[in-house]
Amino acid sequence: MSATSTPPASHAANPRHRPSLSQRRSRPGEVLFKLALQFCLLVAFAFLVALIAFAVIKGWNRLDPRLWEEMPTGAASRVARAGVQSAITGTLWVIGLTAAICLPIGIASAIYLEEYADNTRWYNRLLELNIQNLAGVPSIVFGILGLGLIARVIGLGFTVITAAIVLSLLVLPVVIIASREALRAVPRSIRQASYALGATRWQTTWRQVLPAAVPGMSTGAILALSRALGEAAPLILLGAVTFIRFNPDSLLSSYTTLPIQIYNLIKEPQAEFQELAAAAIVLLLVILLALNSAAILIRNRFQKRW
Incomplete structure (x- = not known):
C-alpha cells in the first residue's frame, strides 16, 4: 500500500500569501476618482493660498502697530494714520460674550440629549429635529429674528449684548451637535466601569465622560x-454698520466688528482704504488661526491624559 502525500497548500489558500490591498491592481474608476479628489483638494488649496497671498501683499504696508492702535477714519486725507482698534475691541467683546452664552448652554444641552434624554419621548425627538434643522438656517434669518425680537420687542437695541445673543443662537446648533458627537465617541465601557464601582450617573458624566470628550x-x-x-x-441688521470711533465699554454700548469694518473699507474707492482693508483681513485671519491653534493645544493636552 503506497503512502499518499498531501499536496502543499496553494498560496491562494494561505492567508499569509494573499496579496495586500496595495499590491492588488486598482480599477481604472478608482484611480480616476482618487485623482479627481486630489485635483479638487489642490484647486481649493491653491485658491486659499492665492487669497491669503493677495491680502498679505496688498496690506503689507499697513501691517504695523497703527492697525491696532489707531481708530478708523472716514477721511481719505487721514487714512494713512488710521487703524481698526474699535473694530478689534468690538470683535473681542462680541465673541467673548458669544462664547459665554452659547458654550455652557450648548454643552449642557448635549449632555442632556446624549446622557439623560429618553429618545422614545416625542419632545426629545422634536428637540433633536429642530436642532438639526437650525444648523442649516441662513445667518440673515437670525439677524432678522434679532432685529425684530431682541432689539425691538425686548428693547436691548443695537448693542453688544444683542449681537452676542444673535450670534449665540446662530452657532448654538453647531456646538450641540459637535458636543454630542464627542460624548458619543466615548466608549460605553468607561460608563459601565464607573457604574460598576457605584458611581452615579452625574459622577460618571462629570468625572469620566466629560474629560474624555473635551x-x-x-x-x-x-x-x-x-x-x-x-x-x-x-x-448688518443689528446696527454694526455705523461708523464707530470709540471702544465699547459695556454690554449696552454701540459697537462694530472686523468683518463689518472690512466691508465698510472695501466700499471706498481710494487705494489707501483698500490697503487698510487688506491688513484688517490678515488680522482677522490671524485671530482665526489663533483660535484654531488653541483648540489643537487643548485637544492634544486632553488626549495625552486619556
Whole structure:
C-alpha cells in the first residue's frame, strides 16, 4: 500500500500569501476618482493660498502697530494714520460674550440629549429635529429674528449684548451637535466601569465622560466661534454698520466688528482704504488661526491624559 502525500497548500489558500490591498491592481474608476479628489483638494488649496497671498501683499504696508492702535477714519486725507482698534475691541467683546452664552448652554444641552434624554419621548425627538434643522438656517434669518425680537420687542437695541445673543443662537446648533458627537465617541465601557464601582450617573458624566470628550468638544466650540467671528450678515441688521470711533465699554454700548469694518473699507474707492482693508483681513485671519491653534493645544493636552 503506497503512502499518499498531501499536496502543499496553494498560496491562494494561505492567508499569509494573499496579496495586500496595495499590491492588488486598482480599477481604472478608482484611480480616476482618487485623482479627481486630489485635483479638487489642490484647486481649493491653491485658491486659499492665492487669497491669503493677495491680502498679505496688498496690506503689507499697513501691517504695523497703527492697525491696532489707531481708530478708523472716514477721511481719505487721514487714512494713512488710521487703524481698526474699535473694530478689534468690538470683535473681542462680541465673541467673548458669544462664547459665554452659547458654550455652557450648548454643552449642557448635549449632555442632556446624549446622557439623560429618553429618545422614545416625542419632545426629545422634536428637540433633536429642530436642532438639526437650525444648523442649516441662513445667518440673515437670525439677524432678522434679532432685529425684530431682541432689539425691538425686548428693547436691548443695537448693542453688544444683542449681537452676542444673535450670534449665540446662530452657532448654538453647531456646538450641540459637535458636543454630542464627542460624548458619543466615548466608549460605553468607561460608563459601565464607573457604574460598576457605584458611581452615579452625574459622577460618571462629570468625572469620566466629560474629560474624555473635551478634545472633540473644544474642536467643535472653536469651529463654532470661528464661524461667529467671520459673520457679517446678521450684524448688518443689528446696527454694526455705523461708523464707530470709540471702544465699547459695556454690554449696552454701540459697537462694530472686523468683518463689518472690512466691508465698510472695501466700499471706498481710494487705494489707501483698500490697503487698510487688506491688513484688517490678515488680522482677522490671524485671530482665526489663533483660535484654531488653541483648540489643537487643548485637544492634544486632553488626549495625552486619556
